[in-house]
Amino acid sequence: MSSQLIKNNFRMDRLPHIWCPGCGHGIIMRSMAQAIQNLGLDKQKVCIVSGIGCSSRAPGYMDFNTLHTTHGRALAFATGVKLANPELKVIVVTGDGDCSAIGGNHLIHTARRNIDITTIVFNNNIYGMTGGQYSPTTPTNDFGTTAPFGNIDKAFDICKLVDGAGATYVARGTAYHVNQLTKIIEKAISNIGFSLVDAISICPTYYGRKNKKGTAVQMMNYLKDSAVDTKVAEKLPPEKLENKFFIGEFKNTTEPEYTEEYMKIIKKYQKER
Amino acid sequence: MKNRKVKLMQGNEACVEGALAAGMKFYAGYPITPSTEIAEICSQKLPLVGGKFIQMEDEIAGMAATIGGSLAGLKSMTATSGPGFSLKQENIGYAALAEVPCVIVDVQRAGPSTGLPTAPSQGDIMQAKWGTHGDHPVIALSPTSVKETFDLTVKCFNLSEKYRTPVMLMLDEIVGHMREKIEIPEADEIEIYDRKKPTQDEVDTYKAYRVNEGEIVPAMASFGEGFHFHVTGLMHDEFGFPSNDADTADKLLRRIMNKISDNVDDIVMFEEEFMEDAEMVVLAYGGTYRSARSAVKKARAMGLKVGLFKAITIWPFREKRVIEIAKDQKKILVPELNLGQYVLEVERIVAGKTEVHSLGKVNGEAITPDEILAKIREVL
Ligand SMILES: Cc1ncc(C[n+]2csc(CCOP(=O)(O)OP(=O)(O)O)c2C)c(N)n1
Ligand code: SF4
Numbered sequence A: 001m002s003s004q005l006i007k008n009n010f011r012m013d014r015l016p017h018i019w020c021p022g023c024g025h026g027i028i029m030r031s032m033a034q035a036i037q038n039l040g041l042d043k044q045k046v047c048i049v050s051g052i053g054c055s056s057r058a059p060g061y062m063d064f065n066t067l068h069t070t071h072g073r074a075l076a077f078a079t080g081v082k083l084a085n086p087e088l089k090v091i092v093v094t095g096d097g098d099c100s101a102i103g104g105n106h107l108i109h110t111a112r113r114n115i116d117i118t119t120i121v122f123n124n125n126i127y128g129m130t131g132g133q134y135s136p137t138t139p140t141n142d143f144g145t146t147a148p149f150g151n152i153d154k155a156f157d158i159c160k161l162v163d164g165a166g167a168t169y170v171a172r173g174t175a176y177h178v179n180q181l182t183k184i185i186e187k188a189i190s191n192i193g194f195s196l197v198d199a200i201s202i203c204p205t206y207y208g209r210k211n212k213k214g215t216a217v218q219m220m221n222y223l224k225d226s227a228v229d230t231k232v233a234e235k236l237p238p239e240k241l242e243n244k245f246f247i248g249e250f251k252n253t254t255e256p257e258y259t260e261e262y263m264k265i266i267k268k269y270q271k272e273r
Numbered sequence B: 001m002k003n004r005k006v007k008l009m010q011g012n013e014a015c016v017e018g019a020l021a022a023g024m025k026f027y028a029g030y031p032i033t034p035s036t037e038i039a040e041i042c043s044q045k046l047p048l049v050g051g052k053f054i055q056m057e058d059e060i061a062g063m064a065a066t067i068g069g070s071l072a073g074l075k076s077m078t079a080t081s082g083p084g085f086s087l088k089q090e091n092i093g094y095a096a097l098a099e100v101p102c103v104i105v106d107v108q109r110a111g112p113s114t115g116l117p118t119a120p121s122q123g124d125i126m127q128a129k130w131g132t133h134g135d136h137p138v139i140a141l142s143p144t145s146v147k148e149t150f151d152l153t154v155k156c157f158n159l160s161e162k163y164r165t166p167v168m169l170m171l172d173e174i175v176g177h178m179r180e181k182i183e184i185p186e187a188d189e190i191e192i193y194d195r196k197k198p199t200q201d202e203v204d205t206y207k208a209y210r211v212n213e214g215e216i217v218p219a220m221a222s223f224g225e226g227f228h229f230h231v232t233g234l235m236h237d238e239f240g241f242p243s244n245d246a247d248t249a250d251k252l253l254r255r256i257m258n259k260i261s262d263n264v265d266d267i268v269m270f271e272e273e274f275m276e277d278a279e280m281v282v283l284a285y286g287g288t289y290r291s292a293r294s295a296v297k298k299a300r301a302m303g304l305k306v307g308l309f310k311a312i313t314i315w316p317f318r319e320k321r322v323i324e325i326a327k328d329q330k331k332i333l334v335p336e337l338n339l340g341q342y343v344l345e346v347e348r349i350v351a352g353k354t355e356v357h358s359l360g361k362v363n364g365e366a367i368t369p370d371e372i373l374a375k376i377r378e379v380l
Helices: A002-009 A025-039 A055-061 A074-084 A096-102 A104-113 A158-165 A178-190 A204-210 A216-226 A258-269 B011-022 B036-045 B059-071 B082-098 B125-130 B146-163 B173-177 B246-261 B286-301 B319-327 B342-350 B369-379
Strands: A046-050 A065-068 A089-095 A117-123 A169-174 A195-200 A227-229 A245-252 B005-010 B024-029 B052-055 B075-080 B102-110 B116-120 B139-141 B166-172 B179-184 B230-232 B270-273 B280-284 B306-311 B313-315 B331-336 B356-360
Touching: A002 A025, A025 A055, A025 A089, A025 A117, A025 A178, A046 A055, A046 A074, A055 A065, A055 A089, A055 B230, A065 A074, A074 A089, A074 A096, A074 A104, A074 A117, A074 A258, A074 B024, A074 B052, A074 B059, A089 A096, A096 A104, A096 A117, A096 A158, A104 A117, A104 A158, A104 B059, A117 A158, A117 A178, A158 A169, A158 A195, A158 A245, A169 A178, A178 A195, A178 A245, A204 A216, A216 A227, A258 B052, B005 B011, B011 B024, B011 B036, B011 B075, B011 B102, B011 B146, B011 B166, B011 B173, B011 B179, B024 B036, B024 B059, B036 B052, B036 B075, B059 B075, B059 B082, B059 B102, B075 B082, B075 B146, B082 B102, B082 B125, B082 B166, B082 B246, B102 B146, B102 B173, B116 B173, B125 B139, B125 B166, B125 B313, B125 B342, B139 B146, B146 B166, B146 B173, B146 B179, B166 B173, B166 B286, B173 B286, B280 B286, B280 B369, B286 B306, B286 B331, B286 B369, B306 B319, B319 B331, B319 B342, B331 B342, B331 B369, B342 B356, B356 B369
Parallel strands: A046 A065, A046 A089, A065 B230, A089 A117, A117 A195, A169 A195, A227 A245, B024 B052, B024 B075, B075 B102, B102 B166, B139 B166, B280 B306, B280 B331, B331 B356
Antiparallel strands: A169 A245, B005 B179, B102 B116, B139 B313, B270 B306
């Protein structure tokens, strides 16, 4: 069953991937492929775009139209692709650093336009590719190779950020809760508008080691124990929510989509046909 | 008799007209003086021909979206000035390595930094060549009039499609904002080059970065046409997949450099006047060429033996011809709106075979014919 998923959606000759043993990125990549397959999308019309980072290597392994761009700019490239050919289902793979530090400006503006792009953030709370520097999602007081005395920055909640900026579908999943993650990604892709899935990953090599989080298995167990579904959370007393983070769907609305609005302008004003 | 439209227009407007004539269907950019009219006119005209315009959040995004638009199959352009040109550089390098055709217009203004936003300059000439990191192929053209802006914008698109590379149109505030009467050629008079695409029966065998026998560049599929290929800014093999292999990297970089250097005769355009008996040549480009031409005419009227060389293609440089000029012992004067940039390339090529002089100006004003004439008299 699983190998059929791999055969159908991956570039077998590009595997094995470059990720470290225990890295959470592969699980999220597989979940994406599963979601695309479950939706029965036409592979030729799926375009996966990424920036730079460990996470951004995913599209190279996936057998679709794939575009690996520059650090932080995936959403801007993706905007060009989508507007030029609105028939394409455009999915962006990005890291927490890629999308919320260097690419933060593109993130909020792509959300604001509500252009039909689905963004999957492989969020490992660290800059993995460059060796463990703190990122905008590294929790305060955690350590990174550039935060040897503890991080004094406050962390972004990427879901709240894009919710505020105008995204129409916002959800969070984790590399542990894979079935839920796949469902979320399916819904994100199905939303006509800007969707973001904050997919919590693990980086045992850098974040884990720097912060004494133990083995990959222990880090996965942490995801299992610390994630609370938003629906469940509503019914829990505050003391049960201490040191927890929320997963599930935060926003699912419908608003005018950018390329559809642009096509209306063309329809109204185009002279040469 | 051709029934050509005659219009009074600005250089910036002629640039958009040329782009549309060449088949531009996508524009992404961010407003900046003195290039803003290009964005405004594109936003007005593109939807009328079924094309797309988008104002991005900054120039980095403008360049990125332009590349994305081209990969999705549309002829794409972006325009900017000084500070914006700096911001575009990383992604220009991406387009060069990933071989994505697109046109970048830089309406040069006085810098560095915010500088003199409304004043003309030719201060980005070296940036056009060296602005992005690493060795990379560069084609840059610079028009001297409104009509030439139209023609060269068409040419930029054609060269970018033919050589699969970003091509820069180096306008300056003088030409960008100047109004002149131009005759717009009819569609059938304009030569258009469209990128070569793979055929549908190559779907299973397509290698996105393999150059077929007798071709200059790999055939280029668009996303969504059934060729699910990979594009990256990493060094890559013929399939487009990342590779750390030394030979693969070396071969790729040399191939994209050579596709330009092997075709200099096709790419480089220049014009000469008053050359036969000239003892000295004024080598000029862009808006400054206009002053150079009237200075040379005045000099000739005074009996001074001065020739005129108009560099239309700025990069690659017309080395062969300039070496001949140097060998003929003609002195060379390069007037330009910077403190001596293009003259460095002339000196490098001439390598001491003749005298090379520079006339630079950076106070935000154009170089006048009299200033050039005075320099001619000083040199001769
Ligand atoms: C313009 C630019 N600046 C910096 C870098 C170096 N760099 C590469 S990946 C990266 C961080 C990646 O972190 P993240 O996006 O969180 O992805 P991860 O590797 O953790 O999956 C940085 C800083 C770069 N490639 N380009
Ligand atoms: S460095 Fe971290 S994010 Fe990168 S592959 Fe290794 S475990 Fe994964």
